Amino acid sequence: DAKTTQPTSMDCAEGRAANLPCNHSTISGNEYVYWYRQIHSQGPQYIIHGLKNNETNEMASLIITEDRKSSTLILPHATLRDTAVYYCIVRGGSNFGNEKLTFGTGTRLTIIP
């Protein structure tokens, strides 16, 4: 699976949009971009994933550049409960025998009141 690079930490004001970048310049054609987050003392939580089109769900939006070498997770109206470590993961959409997710160190997002 391709390696990802994320900033170590970010702050965002409550009510503003939080934009979390991720670089994955070695991504290959069949690899998906996944985002998870981990709130303190809890297990990671799936947020969203995409291949090449932008995606949106009730939690967030995912913008993937045309060359797919980077992406941005957008939390449109950040709340204090969005304070967490956010992980960007790239993995292939292959068969069940390759299910491993490789979590890096992620971005620690702090929402400021």
Added chain:
Amino acid sequence: DVKVTQSSRYLVKRTGEKVFLECVQDMDHENMFWYRQDPGLGLRLIYFSYDVKMKEKGDIPEGYSVSREKKERFSLILESASTNQTSMYLCASSSQGARGSYEQYFGPGTRLTVT
């Protein structure tokens, strides 16, 4: 909603004890996973299973074994606990769904301390 539960949130064991960590999921998922999480090292995969009685080693299987006798339950066993196995243990499950949609659902974690 998918629910993954783990038998304990906190556990303290002595060196040399046999330790069982239990994980149960209620969504009929085929795949189940055990990770450990340590500061600065992220999540590391210990074992996973894609079917009953099937198991595959992850990145750090040494000192651990697993059991999957029923689809909903995946157990992690520390045969002889050691202090370097003090960690947060996370269980996850996922379905063998459409291509690319293998999101994993995690339990709350078990913080194990071995003294």
